[in-house]
Amino acid sequence: MKRQILLYGLIGGILIAALKWTEYRFLVMEHSIEIYGGLVAATFAVLGIWLGIKLTGKQQRVVIKEIPPPAGEPFLPDQRKREDLGITPREMETLELIAQGMSNREIAEKLFVSENTVKTHSSRVFDKLGAKRRTQAVQLGKEFGLLP
Amino acid sequence: MKRQILLYGLIGGILIAALKWTEYRFLVMEHSIEIYGGLVAATFAVLGIWLGIKLTGKQQRVVIKEIPPPAGEPFLPDQRKREDLGITPREMETLELIAQGMSNREIAEKLFVSENTVKTHSSRVFDKLGAKRRTQAVQLGKEFGLLP
DNA sequence: GCCAAAATCACCCAAAAGAATGACGACAAC
DNA sequence: GTTGTCGTCATTCTTTTGGGTGATTTTGGC
Numbered sequence: 526m527k528r529q530i531l532l533y534g535l536i537g538g539i540l541i542a543a544l545k546w547t548e549y550r551f552l553v554m555e556h557s558i559e560i561y562g563g564l565v566a567a568t569f570a571v572l573g574i575w576l577g578i579k580l581t582g583k584q585q586r587v588v589i590k591e592i593p594p595p596a597g598e599p600f601l602p603d604q605r606k607r608e609d610l611g612i613t614p615r616e617m618e619t620l621e622l623i624a625q626g627m628s629n630r631e632i633a634e635k636l637f638v639s640e641n642t643v644k645t646h647s648s649r650v651f652d653k654l655g656a657k658r659r660t661q662a663v664q665l666g667k668e669f670g671l672l673p
Numbered sequence: 674m675k676r677q678i679l680l681y682g683l684i685g686g687i688l689i690a691a692l693k694w695t696e697y698r699f700l701v702m703e704h705s706i707e708i709y710g711g712l713v714a715a716t717f718a719v720l721g722i723w724l725g726i727k728l729t730g731k732q733q734r735v736v737i738k739e740i741p742p743p744a745g746e747p748f749l750p751d752q753r754k755r756e757d758l759g760i761t762p763r764e765m766e767t768l769e770l771i772a773q774g775m776s777n778r779e780i781a782e783k784l785f786v787s788e789n790t791v792k793t794h795s796s797r798v799f800d801k802l803g804a805k806r807r808t809q810a811v812q813l814g815k816e817f818g819l820l821p
Numbered sequence: 822g823c824c825a826a827a828a829t830c831a832c833c834c835a836a837a838a839g840a841a842t843g844a845c846g847a848c849a850a851c
Numbered sequence: 852g853t854t855g856t857c858g859t860c861a862t863t864c865t866t867t868t869g870g871g872t873g874a875t876t877t878t879g880g881c
Contacts, residue, residue: 626813639831663774844860846858
């Protein structure tokens with residue numbers, strides 16, 4: 526960056542010098558002052574733009590780096606796998622709540638059904654997953670991509 | 674963006690006009706041409722830098738960097754967190770096996786201890802995690818970074 | 822309307838899990 | 852040598868879970 530600023534100053538100096546040098550040649554020309562001003566303006570404008578881009582271009586890349594980390598997969602319930610295993614939506618729901626550490630009673634309250642119903646659902650889902658315990662069902666559910 | 678470019682051109686035009694207008698006043702001055710040139714150069718340089726910054730500042734440089742996190746963490750058991758919670762190694766071991774879906778009996782066999790001992794460990798670990806059920810302990814264990 | 826799948830609920834019973842308490846030996850720290 | 856932690860085990864009792872079976876109701880498709 527320092528190099529670019531120095532370079533910029535240098536070019537400026539050279540231009541000034543060139544300006545002075547050409548002064549004696551083209552000053553006689555009509556409207557040379559306008560051409561002159563335009564030339565200088567254009568040159569410095571280009572240089573300025575270039576410098577501006579350089580000035581922020583590097584910084585920009587650092588900021589960009591933040592994008593990737595939070596990404597990844599938000600996890601979308603594997604509908605296909607669920608159907609492959611013949612697990613019904615209600616059973617799936619039950620399984621999810623089991624995975625959250627809820628008891629049958631709590632699940633029953635949350636789903637507005639009787640505890641017996643929850644038992645039925647869980648039993649069936651265990652069967653379909655090949656699990657003997659709820660903890661195992663959770664473990665298998667994850668392996669099958671049914672649970673996060 | 675278009676607005677800025679137009680503005681830029683406008684300012685350029687105004688400067689040229691001003692240049693022409695002042696021409697009749699300061700042309701008589703000695704070295705006015707250098708001052709002039711420098712002034713114009715400085716003005717356009719500043720404008721150029723500003724424009725350059727504006728030009729790239731808002732642009733999202735979508736540099737699609739490779740995503741390290743997904744393939745990244747092999748998961749290292751959080752030793753600190755475990756000790757923070759006052760969970761002993763043996764209790765941790767028990768928790769891990771619980772998370773794998775094993776029953777107390779299976780865990781007992783695997784660890785060569787009695788089932789009662791496993792119960793003691795699990796009870797203690799539940800207590801330390803604030804869990805009431807093993808499924809909940811697993812869930813909390815994950816949240817605490819104790820389990821994968 | 823009829824059928825099949827899904828969802829619901831009920832009972833019974835056995836197994837597993839969990840809470841509470843007490844106890845004992847090993848071992849490190851002070 | 853006392854203290855504290857850890858790991859071990861037992862006993863008793865309550866709660867939760869899970870298996871098995873059957874039944875009723877809803878729902879969606881044909």
